[in-house]
Amino acid sequence: MSAQDTMHPVVEATPIDKPYVPPLPKADSCLLVIFGASGDLTKRKLIPALYDLACAGCMHSKFQVLGVARTPMTSEQFRAAMRESAEKSHDAREFTNVCWESFSGNLHYLTGDINDHAFYPEIAKELEKMQANGASTNVLFYVSTQASLAPPIVEGLAKAGLNRNDKGWTRIVLEKPFGRDLKSAHDLNEIVAKAFDEPSVYRIDHYLGKETVQNILVFRFGNSMFEPVWNRNYISYVEITASESLGVESRAGFYEETGALRDMVANHLLQLVTLTAMEPPVAFDAESVREEKVQVLRAIRPMTVEEVAKRTVRGQYGPGTIDGADVHGYRQEPGVNPKSNTETFAAVEFYIDNWRWAGVPFFVRTGKRLPRQRTEVRVHFRRTPQALFSRTADEDVEPNVITLRIQPNEGISMRFGAKRPGPQMRTSSVKMDFDYSSAFGTDTPVAYETLLLDAMRGDATLFTRRDEVEAEWKIITPIEEAWAQIPPPAFPNYAAGSDGPDAANDLISGDHRHWHPFQSGR
Numbered sequence: 001m002s003a004q005d006t007m008h009p010v011v012e013a014t015p016i017d018k019p020y021v022p023p024l025p026k027a028d029s030c031l032l033v034i035f036g037a038s039g040d041l042t043k044r045k046l047i048p049a050l051y052d053l054a055c056a057g058c059m060h061s062k063f064q065v066l067g068v069a070r071t072p073m074t075s076e077q078f079r080a081a082m083r084e085s086a087e088k089s090h091d092a093r094e095f096t097n098v099c100w101e102s103f104s105g106n107l108h109y110l111t112g113d114i115n116d117h118a119f120y121p122e123i124a125k126e127l128e129k130m131q132a133n134g135a136s137t138n139v140l141f142y143v144s145t146q147a148s149l150a151p152p153i154v155e156g157l158a159k160a161g162l163n164r165n166d167k168g169w170t171r172i173v174l175e176k177p178f179g180r181d182l183k184s185a186h187d188l189n190e191i192v193a194k195a196f197d198e199p200s201v202y203r204i205d206h207y208l209g210k211e212t213v214q215n216i217l218v219f220r221f222g223n224s225m226f227e228p229v230w231n232r233n234y235i236s237y238v239e240i241t242a243s244e245s246l247g248v249e250s251r252a253g254f255y256e257e258t259g260a261l262r263d264m265v266a267n268h269l270l271q272l273v274t275l276t277a278m279e280p281p282v283a284f285d286a287e288s289v290r291e292e293k294v295q296v297l298r299a300i301r302p303m304t305v306e307e308v309a310k311r312t313v314r315g316q317y318g319p320g321t322i323d324g325a326d327v328h329g330y331r332q333e334p335g336v337n338p339k340s341n342t343e344t345f346a347a348v349e350f351y352i353d354n355w356r357w358a359g360v361p362f363f364v365r366t367g368k369r370l371p372r373q374r375t376e377v378r379v380h381f382r383r384t385p386q387a388l389f390s391r392t393a394d395e396d397v398e399p400n401v402i403t404l405r406i407q408p409n410e411g412i413s414m415r416f417g418a419k420r421p422g423p424q425m426r427t428s429s430v431k432m433d434f435d436y437s438s439a440f441g442t443d444t445p446v447a448y449e450t451l452l453l454d455a456m457r458g459d460a461t462l463f464t465r466r467d468e469v470e471a472e473w474k475i476i477t478p479i480e481e482a483w484a485q486i487p488p489p490a491f492p493n494y495a496a497g498s499d500g501p502d503a504a505n506d507l508i509s510g511d512h513r514h515w516h517p518f519q520s521g522r
C-alpha cells in the first residue's frame with residue numbers, strides 16, 4: 001500500500017452501514033523467488049498472503065513464484081503442502097477450490113543447497129525457463145531463511161549475475177532478524193550494498209505492515225489535539241506490550257539462536273517506540289518517515305552493563321496452563337536444549353534523550369506463553385497538578401491513558417475521569433473507545449499482504465532503511481553483550497500462562513506505575 005493510499009481515504013469513525021472496502025492497487029508484473037520456501041514463514045504467512053492478493057485480483061497475469069529450499073520436493077508436492085497450510089491459515093481470508101486452482105498453477109519449486117554457489121546458475125536457468133514460458137522479467141528475491149543464510153544467498157545471487165537485470169527490475173526483500181548484532185548487521189549491509197542499490201533493498205519488519213501500526217502516525221499527525229500534549233510535560237511513561245499465548249511451536253532451531261530480545265524487541269518493539277516517539281515528518285514518503293524514525297533510535301540511550309542489570313529483565317517459561325490446557329515448559333519443547341538459557345520473555349526500560357522525551361521511561365515487554373495475545377501501546381499521562389477531588393471518599397480519578405490497540409480488538413481508547421451520577425461529588429474513570437471493526441466494518445488487511453504488494457509496486461515507506469537497522473542493533477547489542485556477562489536468572493522463571501517473571505513487575509513499579517494486567521479486558 002503506498003503512503004498516499006494509506007492516508008487519503010476519509011472514513012467516518014462511527015458505525016457505518018456499508019463496509020468500507022479500500023480500492024486494491026495492482027502489483028507490477030513479477031517473478032517472486034522465495035529462499036527458505038519449505039520453512040514456516042512461507043507456509044504460514046507468505047503463501048496465504050499471496051493467495052489472498054491473487055484472489056482479490058491484485059496480481060499481474062505474469063506473476064509466478066519459484067520456491068527454493070534444501071528439502072527435496074517436486075513442484076506438485078510444494079503446491080500440495082502450500083494448499084494444506086493456506087486452507088488452515090487464518091490469514092487466508094476465504095479458501096475456495098476455484099481460487100486455489102487458479103493461484104497454485106503459478107507455484108514452482110527448485111531443490112538445492114543455498115550455501116553452495118554452484119546452485120545459483122541453476123536458479124538462473126530455471127528463471128529463464130519460466131520467463132520463456134511467460135513469467136515476468138521483473139524479479140523479486142525474498143530471503144525468508146534464518147539470518148545466517150542471508151550473506152551466502154546475496155553473494156550467490158551476485159556471483160551468478162542475478163542481482164542485475166537488463167530486462168526489468170530486480171529487488172530483494174530481507175526478512176528479520178537482519179543480522180544478529182551490530183557487526184553482523186553491518187557486514188550484511190555491506191554485502192547487500194555490493195550487490196544491490198539501496199532503493200532495491202526491502203528490509204521487512206511485518207509490524208510496519210499492520211494497519212494499526214500505520215494508524216499510530218495518522219492518530220498523531222492527522223489530528224491537532226494530541227500532538228501538543230505528546231511530550232514529557234504531559235506524559236509520565238509509555239508502556240508497550242507484545243505478548244503471545246503461543247509457545248515456540250515448530251521453530252525451536254530458529255528460536256534457540258534468536259531469543260525474545262532479538263526476535264521481537266530489536267525490531268517490532270523498537271519500531272513501535274519510534275512511531276510513538278518520532279517528530280512529525282516533513283512529508284509522508286519513504287525518506288521523510290524513515291529519517292524521523294532513525295532520529296528516535298539515535299536518541300535512545302545505550303546501556304552500560306550496570307544499567308542492563310537494572311533496566312532489563314529476561315525470562316523463560318516453564319510448564320503451566322494456557323486456556324485450561326497443560327503445556328510444556330520451553331526446555332521440554334521439541335528441538336530445544338534441555339538446559340537452554342534462551343530467553344522467551346524480555347522487558348526493557350528505554351530512555352530517549354531528546355527535548356520531547358527526556359526523563360520519560362518507555363517500558364517494553366514481550367514474551368511467549370503469556371496468558372493472551374495482546375499488542376498495544378499505552379501512553380500514561382501525568383496526574384493533574386492539583387488533586388481537586390481527592391477529599392471525597394470515593395475519589396477514583398486515575399491519570400489519563402491513551403491505548404493504541406495493535407491487536408487483537410484493533411482500536412484506540414482513552415481513559416479519563418468523570419463525575420458519577422448523584423448528589424455527591426463522586427468520581428470515576430471511564431473510557432472512550434474507537435473500534436476498527438465497528439467503525440469500518442471490514443477486516444483489516446494482513447500485514448504480509450500490504451508489504452508484499454508494496455515490494456512488488458516499489459514502495460519502500462514501510463520497510464526499514466540500512467541505517468535504521470544498524471541503529472536498532474546499536475541499542476540491542478550492548479544488552480546482548482551484558483547478558484552474556486551477567487549470569488542469567490534461574491530459568492525457568494515464569495510458568496506458562498502466568499504474567500511473566502516477577503522481576504518485570506519490579507522493573508516498572510514505583511511512582512504508581514504497573515503493567516496493564518493481562519486478566520483485565522481492554
Ligand code: BG6
Nearest residue numbers: 176206242244263264268375407
Ligand atoms: C515474528 C517473530 O517476527 O513475529 C515470532 O519471529 C512472533 O516469534 C511473531 O510470533 C509475532 O507476530 P504477530 O504478527 O503475530 O504479532
